[in-house]
Amino acid sequence: METLFFLIVSIVAIASAVMVIACRNPINSALSLILTFFCLATYYVMLDAPFLAAVQVMVYAGAIMVLIVFTIMLLNIRIDATRRHSHMIFFGSIVGFATLFNTVYIVMKSRAATPATTVNVEALKAGHTELIGREMFTNFLLPFEITSILLLVAIVGAVVIAKKKI
Amino acid sequence: MENLNGYLIVSAILFSIGTIGVLTRKNAIVIFMCVELMLNAVNLTFVALSRHLGNLDGQVFVFFVMTVAAAEAAVGLALMIAFYNNRETIDVTDMNSLKW
Numbered sequence: 001m002e003t004l005f006f007l008i009v010s011i012v013a014i015a016s017a018v019m020v021i022a023c024r025n026p027i028n029s030a031l032s033l034i035l036t037f038f039c040l041a042t043y044y045v046m047l048d049a050p051f052l053a054a055v056q057v058m059v060y061a062g063a064i065m066v067l068i069v070f071t072i073m074l075l076n077i078r079i080d081a082t083r084r085h086s087h088m089i090f091f092g093s094i095v096g097f098a099t100l101f102n103t104v105y106i107v108m109k110s111r112a113a114t115p116a117t118t119v120n121v122e123a124l125k126a127g128h129t130e131l132i133g134r135e136m137f138t139n140f141l142l143p144f145e146i147t148s149i150l151l152l153v154a155i156v157g158a159v160v161i162a163k164k165k166i
Numbered sequence: 167m168e169n170l171n172g173y174l175i176v177s178a179i180l181f182s183i184g185t186i187g188v189l190t191r192k193n194a195i196v197i198f199m200c201v202e203l204m205l206n207a208v209n210l211t212f213v214a215l216s217r218h219l220g221n222l223d224g225q226v227f228v229f230f231v232m233t234v235a236a237a238e239a240a241v242g243l244a245l246m247i248a249f250y251n252n253r254e255t256i257d258v259t260d261m262n263s264l265k266w
Contacts, residue, residue, distance in 0.1 A: 006172060060235075085193065086192060103174075136226055
């Protein structure tokens with residue numbers, strides 16, 4: 001049952017990811033990308049990570065994609081049917097398939113799928129968000145603070161760059 | 167729950183689709199969306215291996231990757247708006263000011 005569900009979600013995720021790079025209209029690409037993000041949120045739920053699934057839906061499918069769709073609407077890009085919308089398809093496909101074969105080969109050859117020795121699954125299931133918060137504010141406190149500085153720089157940078165006259 | 171290879175292979179397929187999109191499309195916003203797709207594929211790998219190893223570090227890393235992606239989205243889209251104000255296009259073949 002779970003394998004069947006996994007297959008269905010995988011088919012939807014891969015088909016919508018192909019739609020992202022195949023659509024001529026950027027709006028259609030953005031909507032397909034939102035569908036891919038929802039499939040990834042489903043994967044996170046299946047992997048016992050409900051906090052990350054919620055963050056995926058809120059931050060990615062909510063905030064970032066709204067920003068992208070807003071920019072597409074703001075720029076109001078007309079689709080010129082006479083111009084080509086892609087280039088270097090042969091070379092790009094070769095590089096992409098080489099990446100795919102390489103990663104699949106490494107996954108198949110590695111011992112990553114052998115069960116780990118100490119899996120503390122019960123502790124992971126109970127109070128998941130609390131555990132992540134405790135981890136983030138103790139072991140990862142310095143990266144957390146650096147992240148806040150990064151967000152501040154991004155806010156100031158976005159405003160300064162997008163302004164017409166400084 | 168012994169389906170780790172399935173998750174890793176789906177992640178590899180999504181990453182390759184993102185690579186093809188980055189290399190072949192001409193619209194800068196679509197290239198940007200393909201970069202987001204690649205970041206999400208890596209996030210899926212992090213979460214799958216974190217679940218497999220019973221270790222929460224991967225999920226904290228995914229949180230940081232999402233933060234960097236949000237900052238990248240804000241700055242990247244601002245750059246595209248600034249470029250569009252100058253050139254009236256966001257086609258990457260027209261971004262040739264530095265080309266000799």
